Amino acid sequence: MKQILWFRRDLRIQDSAILAKAKDEVLPIFIFDKNILDKLDADDKRVTFIYNSVLELKSKLQSINLDLAIFYSYPKEVFTKLSNQNFDEILCSVDFDSYAKKRDEEISKILPMKKCLDSFLTNPINCLKKDNTPYKVFTPYYNSLDMITSSKLQTYQTPKTLKKISFDYSFVPSLEDLGFKKQVLPDFLNKTAEEVIDDFLPKMRTYQKDRDFFNINATSNISVHLRFGLISVKKLFNQMRDIPNSEFFIRELFWREFYNYILYHFPKSEFENFNNKHIPWRNNEDEFKKWCEGNTGTPIIDAAMRHFNNTGTMHNRIRMIVSSYLCKNLLIDWKWGERYFASKLLDYEASSNIGSWQWAASTGADSVPYFRIFNPYTQSVKFDKEAVFIKSVIPELRDILPKDIHTEYGLTNNLLINYPTPIIDIKESRLRAIDTFKHAKTKDKL
Ligand SMILES: Cc1cc2nc3c(=O)[nH]c(=O)nc-3n(C[C@H](O)[C@H](O)[C@H](O)COP(=O)(O)OP(=O)(O)OC[C@H]3O[C@@H](n4cnc5c(N)ncnc54)[C@H](O)[C@@H]3O)c2cc1C
Structure with a gap:
């Protein structure tokens, strides 16, 4: 048996389904996929993290007498080239998002693919x-x-009998070769x-x-x-x-x-409201831009988004607050927020991101009832009473009393700071959202 072990989102050797199911001679590979990388900005933090992880995987595979062949290409080109080298099949772990499904369908026409559930x-x-x-x-x-x-x-064991196929394993591109600049990662991402x-x-x-x-x-x-x-x-x-x-x-x-x-089970939920409701979103582009940049005039939203733009991370509670604000207070389609998160989140996972955004927008499976709308000021006083997080991100607010930060319009008349006036009134926009959602019709009844 001669197999290609295609590592994708399973960059480890312990409890690895593809290593456990492999037999005889193997060619472990990783592809820096141009279809994905070409769409990312040169300062994408995720590429630095994946890059480090791939090099680590290569050295771990070497420690068990295997190796990792690295490609920088399109998967279709890689497998077309490999297809005339007598491989029996590709072993990989299953991925359910729409790009992965389409890619795998295409590749399985070139070489037989066996997928394991491993993620x-x-x-x-x-x-x-x-x-x-x-x-x-x-x-x-x-x-x-x-x-x-x-x-x-039951966890997987790697058979000791695997042999690496003789191949040129020497290609290791630099991050710059891939078109990216090395990024500083949050501390926990420099840990195993x-x-x-x-x-x-x-x-x-x-x-x-x-x-x-x-x-x-x-x-x-x-x-x-x-x-x-x-x-x-x-x-x-x-x-x-x-x-x-x-x-x-x-x-x-x-x-x-x-x-x-x-x-x-519901792949359409990537693109459509799971509950089939038609919400007449306002989709104001200027307000969306202010939300993305962290210039809404609501401190917890602005701190969250500025921190996110700098680090690619966001605490779960804050994700809930900013998504509620976008979909309810601003009445902007959850798909806009979902895409923005997808462009930067270090832990971006299509299913969790789509599901959580639909949850926040009250359009998803088991989502928050439409009338339960987070008040960002109540949330910030409850979970960050001394405004430690907000002050750490927005230095202009360092000398402001927490109670003013946690009060709507609490900063508006303060002439000593240069901070945006809130772009919406929380109470009014809440009532507007409730009214909009209450009257939303299901699509087939439009
Ligand atoms: C709008 C929005 C978008 C989100 N997008 C993503 C995403 O793209 N990728 C992602 O992994 N999580 C996403 N989440 C869920 C959650 O915010 C993160 O999983 C969590 O913040 C990660 O931090 P942690 O590992 O310290 O979590 P912990 O609290 O330590 O939880 C442990 C693990 O449980 C899982 N988990 C926890 N909460 C959730 C949740 N609500 N939904 C799904 N899994 C959960 C995660 O795998 C997490 O690592 C999103 C939540 C919201 C509200």
């Missing part, structure tokens, strides 16, 4: 309701899963997944209570490593289940599963 705990095909239709609500979906209560999940988890373990006891306080580091920060498969989600699940007070954390992991499940 998620559950196979969306297996968890259906008694009537064989997919769940649309999280809790019954979650409660239906045997694995929550079953014994440890295991180190990130070790940092988090002492916080598990207080995770449920503290996870919403965005001025403290109370969550795991594991989403980026999970996204690129630097840790297997099965290994993470097994490890966490052994730890006291981890139930709430594990439930969060299953939101990731749920959104992947929803995207698998």
